[in-house]
Amino acid sequence: MPSYLQIENISKSYGPKVLFEHIGFNINEGDKIALIAPNGTGKTSLLRILAGKDSSDSGGKIIFLKDIRIAFLEQEYEYDPESTVWDQIMRDSEQWTKNLDPEHLAEYEQRVRRLLTSFGMSEYDRKMKVLSGGEIKRAAIIVMLASEADFFVMDEPTNHLDIDGIEFLENYLSHARCTLLMVTHDRYFLDSVANTVMEMDHGAVYIYKGDYQNYLEKRQERIENYNAETDKIKNLLRRELEWMHASPCARTGKAKYRKNAFYELKDRAEQVYRTDSVSLGEMGPASRLGTKIINCKDVSFYYGGDCYLSHFTYNFQRYEKVGIVGKNGVGKTTFINLLIGNMDQSDSGSSTVGEPGRTTVGELCRTTGVIERGESLKIGYYRQSGMQFDENQTVLETVNDTHLLSQFLFPHDMLNNRISKLSGGEKRRLYLLTILMRQPNLLIMDEPTNDLDIVTINILEEYLKEFKGTLILVSHDRHFLDRLVDHLFVFCGDGEVKDFIGSYSQYREFIKDYEAEKRAKAREEERASKSAAVAGSLSASSPLDAGASSKPSRPDAPRKLSYKEQRELEQLEKDIESLTAEKSDLESKMNGGLTDPAELQKVTTRFAEVSSELDTKETRWLELSV
Structure with missing residues (x-):
């Protein structure tokens, strides 16, 4: 290339x-x-x-x-x-x-x-x-x-x-x-x-x-090779060190070039490869969690004329890990704010709602139903929007714990850096620290992987897998969901929420199979409908003449085809098979992400032609087969 x-x-x-x-x-x-x-x-x-x-x-x-x-x-x-x-x-x-x-x-x-x-x-x-x-x-x-x-x-x-x-x-x-x-x-x-x-x-x-x-795999090989080379250099350095100590530096003593080479070896021997990563091992266990977490009974939420949650009933359990998925704008973040009683002006455009048994009617929103929360709950809520930091504060002023900061890759030379100088990922990492250091027993995370690097995400995954509390996770990271959750709340729109037991990949396979079965059933119903319509049309267009014999007719007996019609029927069967295969191939191309506009237009036009021709030939086949 x-x-x-x-x-x-x-x-x-x-x-x-x-x-x-x-x-x-x-x-x-x-x-x-x-x-x-x-x-x-x-x-x-x-x-x-x-x-x-x-x-x-x-x-x-x-x-x-x-x-x-x-x-x-x-x-x-x-x-x-x-x-x-x-x-x-x-x-x-x-x-x-x-x-x-x-x-x-x-x-x-x-x-x-x-x-x-x-x-x-x-x-x-x-x-x-x-x-x-x-x-x-x-x-x-x-x-x-x-x-x-x-x-x-x-x-x-x-x-x-x-x-x-x-x-x-x-x-x-x-x-x-x-x-x-x-x-x-x-x-x-x-x-x-x-x-x-x-x-x-x-x-x-x-x-x-x-x-x-x-x-x-290749990165690990590179690191191992580098460190193996470092070990060899350390062995060579020991021999050179013995030589340096062996005799005095005199006119007839040590060569200058060899002394210079010794110091170069010393510098290289100190370069051991180290991978710095976030350490979550010292966050401590979650606070004690009672048997009652959050119980929802017949909860609904309306904003303007739209329903975002309809008659939702569920009791969250200790230690469960539930994922929340759905299209943008269907109300996932709103649902989280309802659960924790955090529906304020910034989230809903209305007054505070969500207290147990309370129904609030505002200018734009309305909430009904009961939400009860356990007394022992200690909620850690990691918002998608992030923490509103004071950009003029330093890292140490934001979190006054140098040990925890070092565990989250904020070394001493960064402690006096102002928040405004941090990258987006560093701000997210600092925000994550402020949540986890409180040792919550109900951890709610709304898009926690945004802006974090992959290494930190892997470490966070391992921490959450061992988290001794309840986890509610809103995420579009499919790998993250597959690794962590026991089941999914799928927000389907119009307030409907379905509970799917399994991982996200299992859910997608289920949806693909369901939609394929649905399409196949629709095709069968369409074909049966066409067959019935053709049969009815033939029956209506063949009335008995007034002077016809009174001999009883045999409607179930198949009409005898002429030689020409028999040949036509055989050709129709071949054409229908060929057109069906071509139509399937065109569907695959259109669903396969064609990016060339001219090619996409060509495929779309041909698909319409094939569909029309297939309908015509199927109709004629039914006429000859009845």
Whole structure:
């Protein structure tokens, strides 16, 4: 594959903190690269430099070896709250549309409409300010995908997306002929999309071809080889140390070059590879938990004219781990706030609700039913929106415990850093510490994996698996759900909540099988309906003539076909079999994430032609078979 761009000698630092220094690498056409590094090591800074949004401190070089177009998806999408979805997307697409003629502009707008429909955002006259976080993320992704740029640069593309949105984007990118560089914490997404893993580690860049598991194995080999080489150097250093102590430094004594080599060996021998990671072992056990957690009886919640929870009844149990999934905007976060009595103005636009047995009627919201909470509950609520830090405070002023801070990778040289200087992942890590240090016995986590690096997520998984309390987890990270939860509350919309026993992957398999069975049943019913209609039509169009014989008719006897009709029936059976196979193949192509507009249009047109021809031939086959 030809090289797209070449990066040479770029560096970035903020004050005394060096993120990376003098790094370089190549990106080839067709590479789909996942960038992995701990929080605070400069992943976002590197992406911004490559996208032209920032510059390298040392100058360096970013050489584009082809004339390529770059589309950059940032973590946070800047938008006008008063703008409609359509106007916002088209305004942010101006760099791609400003030089288009009317015909190509119409094609671009059609592409945007198709993506909006595929992403479940067909109501694109809505204001941006009424969208959920996931819907705002979808709008940002549509701007990127509609550009059909040569090189996609994406910073946490799955953050805030619901699972349907993640799976659509995953399918699109895995089939697209594009080059991309992304930072993601979603391991299923990474394995489905990426063909290369790039690791930033201790100021160097390492490239691994293959999936995440291959990266882990090859990385471990690299570390073991490095440490084995260090051990060899230590043995050599011992011999050199004996030589240094053996005789005096005289004119006829030790050679200067050998003494210099000794000090170089000493420096290298001290470079033992160490992997720093968050330690949750000293968080302490959860507080004592009574038998009563949260009991819900016939709870409903309405906002405006919409129902977000309808007659929900459930008693949460000690030590259970339940996952909550559903599309963006169906009320998952609202449900959590109802459970803990935290429905305030920022969440619902109305007054506080959720006290046991209380019904509140406000201008926009109404809650009915009973929610009872155990007296021993100590709730730790990790919000999706994060903690509202005082940006002028230091890390130590926020959490005044140097030992715990060091366990969460905040060493002494970071304790006096202001919150405003921390990366998004570092702020999330500090927020997680403020929750866990309270030793809650009911832990509610709303999208806890957003902005955390993969290593920290793995450690958090292990902690939550052993958590001796009740866990309620809202997450769109499928791997995270599969590892942790016993069952799922599936928010289906219109207030309906279904309880599914099993992991998320088992749930998706169940849904796929159910939908396939549903489609097959619909096809059978449609075919039976057509058969009955044809039979009725033939019966109605064959009345007995008035002068006909009074001999009783035999309606069950099949009509004898002429030689020509017999040949036609045989050909129809072959044609129907061929058309059915072609229709199935076309369906697979349309569901497979076609990205070429011309090819998609061609397949769609042919699908309509095949469907129409198949209906006609099936009808004729029924006429001849009756």
